[in-house]
Amino acid sequence: MFRPPPLLLLLLTRCPAPRRLLSASRQGQGQGRAVGSVLKTPKGTRDHPPAQAALRERLLGSVVACFKRHGAAAIDTPVLELRETLMGKYGDNAKLIYELQDQGGELLALRYDLTVPFARYLAMNKITNIKRYHIAKVYRRDNPATTRGRYREFYQCDFDIAGQFDPMLPDAECLKIVHEILSDLQLGDFLIKVNDRRILNGVFAVCGIPESKFITTCSTIDKLDKVPWEEVKNEMVGEKGLSPEAADRIGEYVQLHGSLDLIEQLLQDPKLSQNKLAKEGLGDMKLLFEYLTLFGITGKISFDLSLARGLDYYTGVIFEAVLLQQENDHVEDLVGVGSVAGGGRYDGLVGMFDPKGRKVPCVGVSIGIERIFSILEQRVKAEMLYKKDPTMLKQLQYCENMGIPLAAIIGEQELSDGVVKLRDVATREEVDIPREGLADEIRRRLEP
């Protein structure tokens, strides 16, 4: 359903400085309006007009500030990588990698994520110890038409810690970072689900699943947050060839979620406690929860055995943050926004690049900045009129026609007074609001 933006900004600028026209922040606008065959951006990509670019800058600024507070330094790597660097790292998803034409040189591809280039960077420079962040675009030949809100070019915001440290301290810091960022951005209530690949593998083992089916079973379990257990079980038995009894045994475990108490319970579990991997994972999970308790953030953390994560390269702790509800009705159509952060431990990836296979333990988190961006963009959606000569009357008529409830008027007088005139389009009532209070006032008026 089309929703009009709640606000029109009326800028009555001072001539002769060129008028700056900020574009509308309507989603997807960059892609649509093709005039002739050439006048479009490539499928699954979009321009970011000034209003969007400014919002993105603020959002990234807040994320970067958190990464820096935690002592990370920025690095940058090329958008292009050798094809060879990317191959064999993404399983089936390799088909989504953009490849460049062989133009008589090296075989190149666009990076698929920031993690594999990071591992390549560590191995190439023999770095065994670094805390870095990297915010940049990645490329996936996904089908953007069928996957709502997904683009083929999008930003990733990654924070990773490489190096050998005392157990679970870097892992705990990653979770603390997710907690800080989601709290700072005031996205509403959220939950960070945590699990460990070793625990999952232990569960599979004690349920009688052959090791060759661990990864494919993981990908089925990963659907538990979207479909009920019965469907997941059917896929396990029908498609993945597990016995119904084994599936039921797995079902008993993966539907469990809780906190320290659940960890203790599983540590006493007669079968699991006999499995070396599971025991290691549970011991570390207990230690992790102790650190999280010290950080005071266990309230939003759930040890959830259904969390599996798609990527092959995780070797230990995995986690994923989801938004639990939306704050007001202007974003009600975004309930399915899903995961807004995720990550985990990948101790084997750097070793894949090292000629001697030397491992560098790594743990990291990726903030789902595109999803957060679309939530924030929806929240206070403002538009400006694309008119060279926008008289007040024309702009207010536009508001009435489009059902835009509020107009912010900024003229010479308002500029010098440091205020914005907020006009209720329906009642025509106007009030001067100090600039610093404008966002709050708009939010208040837009409340249901």
Place this chain on the structure above:
Amino acid sequence: MFRPPPLLLLLLTRCPAPRRLLSASRQGQGQGRAVGSVLKTPKGTRDHPPAQAALRERLLGSVVACFKRHGAAAIDTPVLELRETLMGKYGDNAKLIYELQDQGGELLALRYDLTVPFARYLAMNKITNIKRYHIAKVYRRDNPATTRGRYREFYQCDFDIAGQFDPMLPDAECLKIVHEILSDLQLGDFLIKVNDRRILNGVFAVCGIPESKFITTCSTIDKLDKVPWEEVKNEMVGEKGLSPEAADRIGEYVQLHGSLDLIEQLLQDPKLSQNKLAKEGLGDMKLLFEYLTLFGITGKISFDLSLARGLDYYTGVIFEAVLLQQENDHVEDLVGVGSVAGGGRYDGLVGMFDPKGRKVPCVGVSIGIERIFSILEQRVKAEMLYKKDPTMLKQLQYCENMGIPLAAIIGEQELSDGVVKLRDVATREEVDIPREGLADEIRRRLEP
């Protein structure tokens, strides 16, 4: 010649937080160390380790601050464009465009600059009026080995004004911006050369050059800043087929440079003053210099008839900033750094994208951020030791071995006192320097 960096940073960090190891800022290090066949970045690209990334962030921050002061808003466009969008815009340079494999969809390419995507964006969104900046990477399949300091992936920092305004006001603002940025960055003395394509074309016309040879003659003249007139003349006559007399007539004009006085002189020139284009260009140049006088920046601006600029799409004012000398001997090998900013007016480019050919007048400037970056990087080059457990002794021995004259020591005590201990490696003398005075003190000590 290898030059040791003048400074080693000794960070005595507090455990157990992971030690942050900043990499050396030696140029080109990212590319070299290939272990096995896969362990490298693509030809002509490089990683930016933390020290470089931080310097780049400060540099870009300063440029962005200037762009914002001048009222520009950021936009972002995809790294990928349809091939069709880029074709026919770059003349011979089209061969340098990176093309993607046809993977069963659209034919795509990596952007070659930010100007053509900007023009595509304006036409697609029917924007006739905007002041925008855009800082992003562009891609050229140049031969990085033969072209010193040039990369295949590099940043551009563009500021452009689109729209119909009173003559020369936006053009003057672009020059003011170059002046502000180069002054702010304290890169040493600089000169901004200004010319106008209409004046050049007028000169060619009155010297008897056929219009079909204007563009090729431009590209020969553009070499005048590197080779003497005799060589340029030889190319004109030998390669481009001009008569020696016509070349000599051109030579008389293009060796002129000056200020308002030269403009007045040319306006009285019996031949040029009869040429419509030249007269228009000279009239506008006069107006431009009047604005630049009001801005108080004519001291660093030269009306230079030898400036031609390579790109085809310029239609009016063109300009280019060059550094005149280097500040101290640590950058003496960078004398050939050349142009650090350039731009001009291109009133026809947007019309190439509009189905009805509607033109949007544009003028813009591109800051040569990569060149400025390499100058700043050389200026205070600091290194850190890649050691997991860097004892003070080991680090100081490293300084002695490498000929690094200064070490900055930051331990618990220095952190709490807000100082840095600066050690003269040779004399072993140590002095506490307040943090805010460190850069100045290092510069003072490094003076010849």
